[in-house]
Amino acid sequence: MKKQFIRLTVNGDTREIAVAPNQALVEVIRDQFGLTGTKRGCTSGSCGVCTVNGAPGEAVLSCLELAIEWDGRSLTTIESVEQNGQLSPLQQAFWELGAVQCGFCTPGLIMSAKALLDANPAADAEAINEALAGAICRCTGHIKVKEAVARAVEVMAAANAVKEGSDGAQG
Amino acid sequence: MQLPPFEYIRPTSLGHALELLAAPGGRAAALAGGTDLVIAMRQRLSTPAVVVGIGALPELKSFEVAEDGGLRIGAGCTLTFLAEHPVVRERHPSLAAAIRSVGSRHVRNTATLGGNLNLPTRCWYTNQSEDWRRARPPCFKTNGDICYVIRSAKECFALNSADSATALLTLGARLTIASASGSRELPLAEFYRNDGLAPTTLGPGELVTAVHVPAHRDRTAFIKIAPRTGLDYGLATIAAAVTGSNRKVTSVRLVVGSIVSWPAPLPGPARIIEEGGLTGEAIEAAAEAARGDLGEVTNLYSSSGYKRRLVRALVRRALEDIRRQKLPAREAA
Numbered sequence: 001m002k003k004q005f006i007r008l009t010v011n012g013d014t015r016e017i018a019v020a021p022n023q024a025l026v027e028v029i030r031d032q033f034g035l036t037g038t039k040r041g042c043t044s045g046s047c048g049v050c051t052v053n054g055a056p057g058e059a060v061l062s063c064l065e066l067a068i069e070w071d072g073r074s075l076t077t078i079e080s081v082e083q084n085g086q087l088s089p090l091q092q093a094f095w096e097l098g099a100v101q102c103g104f105c106t107p108g109l110i111m112s113a114k115a116l117l118d119a120n121p122a123a124d125a126e127a128i129n130e131a132l133a134g135a136i137c138r139c140t141g142h143i144k145v146k147e148a149v150a151r152a153v154e155v156m157a158a159a160n161a162v163k164e165g166s167d168g169a170q171g
Numbered sequence: 172m173q174l175p176p177f178e179y180i181r182p183t184s185l186g187h188a189l190e191l192l193a194a195p196g197g198r199a200a201a202l203a204g205g206t207d208l209v210i211a212m213r214q215r216l217s218t219p220a221v222v223v224g225i226g227a228l229p230e231l232k233s234f235e236v237a238e239d240g241g242l243r244i245g246a247g248c249t250l251t252f253l254a255e256h257p258v259v260r261e262r263h264p265s266l267a268a269a270i271r272s273v274g275s276r277h278v279r280n281t282a283t284l285g286g287n288l289n290l291p292t293r294c295w296y297t298n299q300s301e302d303w304r305r306a307r308p309p310c311f312k313t314n315g316d317i318c319y320v321i322r323s324a325k326e327c328f329a330l331n332s333a334d335s336a337t338a339l340l341t342l343g344a345r346l347t348i349a350s351a352s353g354s355r356e357l358p359l360a361e362f363y364r365n366d367g368l369a370p371t372t373l374g375p376g377e378l379v380t381a382v383h384v385p386a387h388r389d390r391t392a393f394i395k396i397a398p399r400t401g402l403d404y405g406l407a408t409i410a411a412a413v414t415g416s417n418r419k420v421t422s423v424r425l426v427v428g429s430i431v432s433w434p435a436p437l438p439g440p441a442r443i444i445e446e447g448g449l450t451g452e453a454i455e456a457a458a459e460a461a462r463g464d465l466g467e468v469t470n471l472y473s474s475s476g477y478k479r480r481l482v483r484a485l486v487r488r489a490l491e492d493i494r495r496q497k498l499p500a501r502e503a504a
Binding site: 043066135 | 172173175176177178179181202209210213222224226227274277278280281400402
């Protein structure tokens with residue numbers, strides 16, 4: 001089993017790394033990039049804790065991807081969501097509404113919800129349900145998680161309205 | 172579970188991929204979205220020597236809409252792409268619904284239509300980790316000589332849960348199947364067999380490359396019953412298509428999934444509606460008649476009695492749903 005070199009970009013950090021064909025993407029993210037926010041859970045696509053975003057708006061299960069297929073591609077992980085020490089609206093909403101318990105599933109839930117909001121910033125309850133159906137919390141429940149995503153939708157819409165208002169005033 | 176060792180090759184073209192898949196002994200496997208194959212490899216249900224990564228081949232990603240609304244779908248189109256495509260949603264709503272019912276959003280983002288049509292049949296005793304399976308002698312599906320679902324059986328009863336297949340069958344879809352020695356077309360209805368061990372007629376080295384969905388003006392329905400709305404395989408699914416008005420029905424197709432080893436057509440109930448029209452009485456009779464077309468229903472995943480009742484309910488619901496739908500508007504002549 002020959003290792004091959006791939007060029008992979010994670011959160012803007014591009015590296016040339018040697019990977020074996022049977023290495024899953026989640027292993028490369030955790031072991032070679034050292035980004036352990038992405039969790040290794042069921043490794044069978046059922047729990048969603050390994051979720052990363054491929055293209056913006058695209059939730060990808062990194063346990064079911066062969067790293068070798070990601071040559072020349074880029075992805076983002078939970079570590080990219082906080083910017084300059086500031087939680088994103090989604091993270092802030094999870095924090096404020098207590099949509100966490102042990103926290104193991106939280107990166108996967110955030111990256112699943114982030115994919116949704118990147119593609120559909122006005123997501124309704126049905127869209128939120130659909131986006132989160134593949135990401136599972138075993139501690140508590142999904143009510144607060146869904147409330148947190150809905151709160152993030154509101155907060156982001158309000159922020160955009162303020163921004164557009166002030167842009168208008170300046171223009 | 173760690174993946175077993177294998178060589179990985181990314182083919183440069185479809186022709187190159189087909190050459191690689193023609194390797195003797197069937198030791199090469201095509202990997203598209205990988206949402207099923209990677210799990211099967213982790214569980215050592217599939218241990219190919221060579222994995223051929225066909226996911227990025229442009230030949231398999233094409234999507235063409237004919238003027239009349241018919242589709243030619245490259246087998247490598249992802250399920251998310253298809254479920255969200257406006258033409259699929261508007262012209263082929265039962266297909267959009269069936270595709271949207273597969274797995275989760277995460278899975279559909281990478282899973283492909285070709286992959287879903289080729290979903291291996293599943294069984295409680297087989298689709299487990301290798302350690303779990305090793306705890307008892309192998310069954311027919313794992314090269315043994317026993318069936319744990321029906322002890323006296325001489326065959327395998329693993330279930331076919333390819334959700335997209337049920338809808339495509341009611342729409343009269345056809346496949347393009349290619350191999351290193353050429354390509355052929357096949358009605359999807361001739362693709363499946365009610366055989367848990369050999370659920371499709373796909374030959375060694377062959378690959379489904381495209382799915383053709385003819386234009387239609389049918390009223391259609393798709394319903395899936397599963398423990399959860401997301402992620403679970405169906406306990407029972409149904410796809411239905413009706414040509415004609417409620418009074419004058421010219422053709423009915425009914426196909427149920429996740430019940431037996433193939434997406435099972437229900438010609439008996441269909442004939443009752445074709446003869447009696449879409450009336451409450453005929454729908455009731457069709458629902459009662461459904462069990463006659465199912466063949467052997469096992470206790471796999473839920474009891475056989477429950478599954479027969481689910482099918483009866485699904486036939487009734489799908490036909491009642493279609494009965495309430497408006498006839499599609501006639502195109503301007």
